[in-house]
Amino acid sequence: MPLLRITTSKQVDVSQQKNILMKFSSILADVLSKPENYIQTIFYDKQIMTFAKTFEDTAFVEIKSIGGLSSGNCQNLTRQCCMLLEQEIHIQASRIYVEFSDIKAAMFGWNNATFG
Secondary structure, rough: OOOEEEEOOOOOOHHHHHHHHHHHHHHHHHOOOOOOHEEEEEEEEOOOEEEEEEEEEEEEEEEOOOOOOHHHHHHHHHHHHHHHHHHHOOOOOHHHEEEEEEOOOOHOOOEEEOOO
16 A cells, blocks of 8 residues: 655645656555555645745655564665656755655555555
8 A cells, every 4th residue: 555645845746746656656556565556646746845944945755664674674664755856857866855654554555445
């Protein structure tokens, strides 16, 4: 059930958002060893955000998963998130936060039930 949500202050073309989300979906499936059929990705652009007391371009990435979030996987995902956002929308890694949440299966619902 991995979920990845990107929030950024930068305006990003819809086709580019879709491209980025598809890349992140593949990355999550690979790193977390989860079926891509369960991965959801979300992109919010043009948000009013500050980082280090400025309104310069910034991003916040949230990754939630039922299991699979080890220290090594979180390091790997942070690196890949920062690299992809730097390459695709030119936000410096030093202006990106990535938050990880390991969700209990009973606390996440889908298809009329929870996962646990």
